Amino acid sequence: MNVWMSLIVSLIAIGAVVVVGAIGGLVPALHPVFGVVIPYAALAVFILGFIWRVLRWAKSPVPFPIATTAGQQKSLPWIKQDKLENPSTRWQVVDRMILEIVLFRSLFRNTRMELYKENGKLTYGWQLWLWAFALAFHYSFLVVVLRHLRFFLDPIPLPVTLLESVDGFLQVGLPSVMISGFVLLGAVGYLLVRRLYVPFMRYISLPSDYFPLFLIASIAATGILMRYVVRVDVVGVRELTLGIATLNPVVPDGINFLFYIHLFLVCVLLAYFPFSKLMHLGGIFMSPTRNLRGNSREFRHVNPWNYPVKTHTYDEYEEEFRDRMIEAGLPVEKQPAESGSATDTESAEDSAE
Ligand code: HEM
Known part of the structure; x- marks a missing residue:
């Protein structure tokens, strides 16, 4: 697909999602559908789809160890093994995995090779911005999602309240500013600009790269609008979300349509x-x-x-050709007497003569 087409298709898709969400919010008769039915359906698709994908992966045969390694493997005792780069026990694998998942270690070590035309020198440069923004993106997303637990749990668990007070430590204005929401939007913005600005990234980007970024950016943007610009009825929202969580759905009146856009975007994200x-x-x-x-x-x-595979071992070969080998003066591993067969013995005698 043409480079700009990928972008345009994704923009149209996200525009359509926002419009459908807005219709769901603006038409009161549709509130039960957009506030209850679609969220449950999206959650079901998410859970079943997730399990299906993981089971499919689990079923794929992996007959050989194909770990990506960047260090000395365990071999002779006097050769020092690099336990992190080339783990040989399960615990070493776990160590490497934790660093990968928590700190995106392989992304940190990512370098880019560049040829400087002026002096013809080949250099390897760090790619730390990508690592930093990827970390910021994932952690802020996690914090925002965890903070949202206050909508689904009653009473609100202490860790969620604590997380909220840490996230809002700047205490700017009322309602207090939650930094993670803005970091999330900023990091998605960086990932998007990088795709559009760096020519080779633009070249390889597909709608399936842009769409999730637009989706997450729109979720964050509508959330921020709801919190700081168009105040939504948080009590009503909580009634709805607690109803969903307790399988006792209620659809309160008077929740701003922006909330339905936010929720519909989240549902599309879950199902996608x-x-x-x-x-x-x-x-x-x-x-x-x-x-x-x-x-x-x-x-x-x-x-x-x-x-x-039908093989022909050396033993079988010698068994077959022993007589002729001896005749030709070739060495054999077993003498005819040892090999035990009558023919062999006879032929050995023949050859002795
Ligand atoms: C992928 C999941 C979600 C993401 C990334 C997300 C993101 C955000 C962000 C960034 C904000 C801005 C304020 C803040 O930082 O807290 C926000 C606010 C909000 N979100 Fe979400 N959201 C998600 C899911 C949901 C769900 C499932 C609901 C309810 C069903 C919801 C309801 C709200 C409401 C009501 C606000 C306004 C909060 C306030 O005024 O204090 N969000 N969201």
Whole structure:
């Protein structure tokens, strides 16, 4: 697909989602559908889709250790193993995995090769901005989602309240400013601008790259609008969300249509999630290049589905040609007497003569 077409298609798609959400919010008769039915359906698609994807990955055969390694594998005792880069035990794999998941270590180590035309020098440069913004994006998303638990749990658990007070520590104005929401929007903005600005990123970007970014940016933007600009009836929202959580749905009147846009965007995100690149959330745990041990020097891994190949071993070869080998004066491993067959014995005698 043409580079700009990918962007335009995604913009049209996100525009359509916003319009449908707005209609759902503006037409009171549709509130039960957009406030209850669609959220439940989206949640069901998310959960079932997620399980289906993970099971499909789990079923894929992985006959060999194909861990991505960047260090010395465990081999002879006097050769120092790099336990982090080339883990050979399950715990070492867990250590590496934790650093990957919590700190995006491989992204931190990502470098880009560039050839400077002026002096013809080849250099490897750090790509730390991508790492920093990716971290900011994922952590702010996590914090925002955790803070939203206050809508679904009653009483609000202490950790959620604590998280809220840490996130709002700047205490700017009323309602207090939640930093994570703005960090989320800023980080999505960076990821989007990077795709559009860097020519080779633009070249490889598809609607499936832009759409999730637009979706998450729109969720954050409508959330921020609801909190700081168009105040929504949070009590009504909580009634609705607690109803959903307790399987006792109620649809209160008077909630601003912006809330329905926000909610519909979230539903689309949930339903889209299992079929999109966002599934790397589950995929990271299932990735054989990350979750396997680099132990191919310690153990011989035999492909369990090798089909039986008809082989002809040296023993069988010698058994077949022993007479002629002896005749030709070639060395044999077993003398005819040892091999035990009558023919062999006869031929040995023949040759002795
Ligand atoms: C992927 C999930 C979601 C994301 C990323 C998200 C993001 C945000 C953000 C960034 C804000 C701005 C204020 C803040 O930082 O807290 C916000 C506010 C809000 N969100 Fe969400 N949201 C999500 C899911 C939901 C859901 C499922 C609901 C309810 C069903 C909801 C209801 C609200 C409401 C009512 C506000 C205004 C809060 C206030 O005025 O204090 N959000 N959201």
